[in-house]
Amino acid sequence: MYPRKFSYVAPSRVEDVLRLLKRYGDEAKLLAGGHSLLPMMKLRIVGPRVVIDLKNLRDRLAYIRDGARAVRIGALTTHAEIEFSDMLKREVPLLPEVARWVGDMQVRNMGTVGGSLAHADPAADWPVAMLALNATFTVQGARKRAVPASKFFKGPFTTALKPSELLTEITVPKPPKGHGWSWKKFERKAGDFATVNVAVIAVPDGRGQIRDVSIAVGSVNPVPYRAAGAEKMLRGKRPDAELLKAAAEAAAEPAEPTSDLRGSAEYKKWLTRVMVRRALEEALSRAGISVEVVQHA
Ligand SMILES: Cc1cc2nc3c(=O)[nH]c(=O)nc-3n(C[C@H](O)[C@H](O)[C@H](O)COP(=O)(O)OP(=O)(O)OC[C@H]3O[C@@H](n4cnc5c(N)ncnc54)[C@H](O)[C@@H]3O)c2cc1C
Known part of the structure; x- marks a missing residue:
């Protein structure tokens, strides 16, 4: 048409x-x-x-810049530019990994991170990653304002952007050195939008415990969410398999998926638990935090 x-x-x-x-x-x-x-x-x-x-x-708004405490990404930066950024692979490895999973190569060469965030598809990948990383979006209208990712997504295809505003930049605080991360995207076939997508950042305390953790879940609600209850359960803890299972259950609690071509609501809820648990295991392992095995009598 x-x-x-x-x-x-x-x-x-x-x-x-x-x-x-x-x-x-x-x-x-x-x-x-x-x-x-x-x-x-x-x-x-x-x-x-x-x-x-x-x-x-593009000369003005396509860039990836390294700073002391944060990286700044211009809104017109393509998914592929993020995927192949050596600086991001070093400083915020979650981002290139997320990019690698967006659509196919044509989509990644043309599509932009700012376009994806402004579009706010409930099944998109960048909103989930930016939420886990506590990113802030710079929005330019009659005046400039900074909107945290947690306040940007208002509903399906709806954001805090006004019709008179342009998203210009994304600021991503650098996670501490030695952090662990994970991106788990379940898709029906290669290049598809997610059935469930999960981003985790885990920060070790150097004594085998979780100093800080962020868990963001996407595709199962109108907007992605932070699993605040699960994060609270994990902070300051030396994790074991039971704690991870309980945290994954808590993280899936707010999910209210609908049944569609990608699966039934029950299946997606179950899948959310599975993907969160796998993401936690991977992020903790990358952070050097071992998960204790509980011996039952
Ligand atoms: C086959 C296919 C597969 C895909 N697979 C995935 C996937 O797996 N995961 C995923 O996350 N996405 C996927 N996408 C979406 C893709 O990532 C798009 O590139 C992205 O959603 C939109 O980015 P864009 O630069 O193309 O924006 P556009 O299509 O140009 O714009 C999208 C919307 O955002 C607005 N907009 C764009 N830039 C700005 C700005 N700077 N400020 C304010 N508003 C702006 C536009 O007005 C429009 O309303 C797929 C798309 C296709 C076609």
Whole structure:
């Protein structure tokens, strides 16, 4: 199907994008990689009057920068650029791993991290990773504001972005050296969106205990969530298999999946528990925290 008729502009300055957004409001749509917007336009789910292509802003908004305490990623950075960043592999290895699992190579070469976050598909991968990493999003409108990942996703395909705003940058605090991490994405077939996706960051205390842990779960609710109850159970503990099982159960508690082509609600809830437990095991092992085996009489 062809999209509705639209005007096309490709400004080369952020100020011009903002001026156009202010003028056209929700009649305008920003075009980044086009891998979510164009299918929606072709299916006539959206029909913007004006498409504002961001491709001429790549010089300004496609970058990965290393800082003392955080890495900064420009919104127009592609999934592939994150996948192949040696600095990220060293500093925040979760990110290149997440990128590797997004769609296929064509999608990763065109799609952008900012486009994915702004699109806020409940089954997308970046929102889950950014939530686990306590990332902050820089949003530029009439003024600049910083929105934490935990406050950005409001519902399916709905974010804290106003029609007059552009997502410009993602700031990811560097997890401490020696942290463990895990990305578990269950997909029906290679390149598919997730049935369940889970990100875990685990920080050891150097004495075999968990100093800090973050667990984010996606695809089973309208927006991804942090498994706060499970995190609390694990902090300050020397884990054993029973604790991990209980934490995985607690992490799946808030999941309210719906039955669809990817499986029944019951199956997805069960899968959430399994994926969280596996992610915890992997992250703890990478953090050098051994899981005690409990001997039953
Ligand atoms: C075959 C296929 C498989 C895929 N598989 C996966 C997958 O496994 N996992 C996954 O997470 N995703 C997957 N995707 C989605 C893909 O990651 C998209 O690239 C991504 O969702 C949107 O990024 P984009 O740069 O293409 O944005 P676009 O499609 O250009 O834009 C998406 C939306 O975000 C808005 N937008 C874009 N950039 C900005 C910005 N800087 N500020 C404000 N608003 C902005 C646009 O106006 C639009 O509403 C897949 C897509 C396809 C086609």
